[in-house]
Amino acid sequence: MLLETTAQTGGATRPENANGAGRANTAKDATASAQPVDLDRGIVDKGRIDLTAALRWSARLQLNEGVCNHFSLELAPDRYLINPQGLHWSEVTAADILLIDGAGQVLEGRHSLEPTAFFIHSWIHRLNPHARCILHTHMPYATALTLIDGGRLQWCNQNTLRFWNRVGYDDEYRGLALSEAEGRRIAGALNGRDVLFSASHGVTVVAASVAWAFDDLYYLERACMHQVLAVQAANGRPLRRVPDAMCEQVGRQIAGERQQSDLFLDSVKRMLGREAPGWDDLQDLAQR
Numbered sequence: 001m002l003l004e005t006t007a008q009t010g011g012a013t014r015p016e017n018a019n020g021a022g023r024a025n026t027a028k029d030a031t032a033s034a035q036p037v038d039l040d041r042g043i044v045d046k047g048r049i050d051l052t053a054a055l056r057w058s059a060r061l062q063l064n065e066g067v068c069n070h071f072s073l074e075l076a077p078d079r080y081l082i083n084p085q086g087l088h089w090s091e092v093t094a095a096d097i098l099l100i101d102g103a104g105q106v107l108e109g110r111h112s113l114e115p116t117a118f119f120i121h122s123w124i125h126r127l128n129p130h131a132r133c134i135l136h137t138h139m140p141y142a143t144a145l146t147l148i149d150g151g152r153l154q155w156c157n158q159n160t161l162r163f164w165n166r167v168g169y170d171d172e173y174r175g176l177a178l179s180e181a182e183g184r185r186i187a188g189a190l191n192g193r194d195v196l197f198s199a200s201h202g203v204t205v206v207a208a209s210v211a212w213a214f215d216d217l218y219y220l221e222r223a224c225m226h227q228v229l230a231v232q233a234a235n236g237r238p239l240r241r242v243p244d245a246m247c248e249q250v251g252r253q254i255a256g257e258r259q260q261s262d263l264f265l266d267s268v269k270r271m272l273g274r275e276a277p278g279w280d281d282l283q284d285l286a287q288r
């Protein structure tokens with residue numbers, strides 16, 4: 001049985017303000033799990049399946065590294081789904097996805113939680129209310145941009161324009177995020193935006209749903225790939241800049257076509273169904 005039953009999910013109010021003020025918020029603080037939270041089984045299962053599809057296809061696209069990096073989804077205040085420690089994204093099944101609370105305790109699942117995943121994701125969820133889904137990767141072309149002093153997305157490419165006014169840069173590298181302080185600092189650097197480039201490290205993409213975040217992650221990597229290729233091909237010549245007004249217009253146009261994002265994840269699920277039967281299996285989920 002699920003620990004908590006009956007319906008409540010997206011759009012749930014948060015117990016704290018957007019800055020997380022007034023909370024203890026430490027990994028050792030179990031008070032975050034003290035309050036029962038109602039969760040709908042159907043929403044939990046859909047979240048597991050959506051995250052698994054995004055993980056599997058991201059591995060197919062080689063956006064992963066080893067068994068590192070995490071995708072998470074907030075179901076309610078202090079209730080999150082996240083991929084477990086030690087599993088390659090290409091082998092994760094829906095039953096492997098963990099349900100955790102705001103103190104980092106595993107409420108449902110048979111695996112452990114990786115520490116940096118908790119520090120980064122829990123703080124981003126808390127300090128950025130729009131970030132229901134968080135995807136953090138070291139995907140090759142976007143990460144390459146973080147290695148360049150002053151590396152920035154250049155507004156030259158239609159794929160890039162969807163990120164107009166949505167991108168932040170954290171130019172200060174402070175090592176692995178193994179503390180509450182670093183997790184909070186990274187979350188603060190996102191500061192309400194949808195994309196964060198972390199210097200010498202990787203990128204984080206957030207959105208209201210797994211489908212939207214995954215679509216943005218995919219097109220961010222495509223945009224960075226095109227930029228890297230263009231810079232190489234340009235041989236010192238400047239890239240052709242799209243005027244600000246057009247960037248603004250195209251950004252709005254793509255934001256108004258979000259059905260494409262939902263359809264993309266739907267297509268991924270169909271392809272996985274044909275090519276990797278069992279990827280969405282929930283039958284062997286422990287503790288149900």
Ligand SMILES: [Zn+2]
Nearest residue numbers: 136137201202
């Ligand atoms: Zn990372």
